[in-house]
Amino acid sequence: MAKTTPVTGSSAHLDLAGALPVVPESTTSRVLVNNDLMRVVQFTFDAGEMLTEHSSPRAVVVQLVTGRMRFTVDGAEHTMGEGDIIYLAPGASHALVAETPCRMTLVMVDTAV
Structure with a gap:
């Protein structure tokens, strides 16, 4: 667990x-x-890397910093480019596939606090 x-x-x-x-x-x-209140995580993905479908009990904001990826939310696929943002409601299922090498920042916010 992170500090x-x-x-x-x-x-x-x-x-x-x-x-x-x-x-x-x-x-x-x-x-x-x-x-x-929150958890901020930076990810990097090489082209072709993926995260399989999962969900979070927290509200989530995802910003693609560099690269291009396909990001699926509740079955709807979105092609993200540099600077694009997706908001995930608590419990929303999501997955991604990096089309190019990518850097992504994810912010999880605890809505219960």
């Missing part, structure tokens, strides 16, 4: 491209913020 970061403390996460490069034939991730 908890206090809600009351600010933080900076710099040089993520250098610290979390796209690795050939891999999916990698790094938890940046993890507290009672």
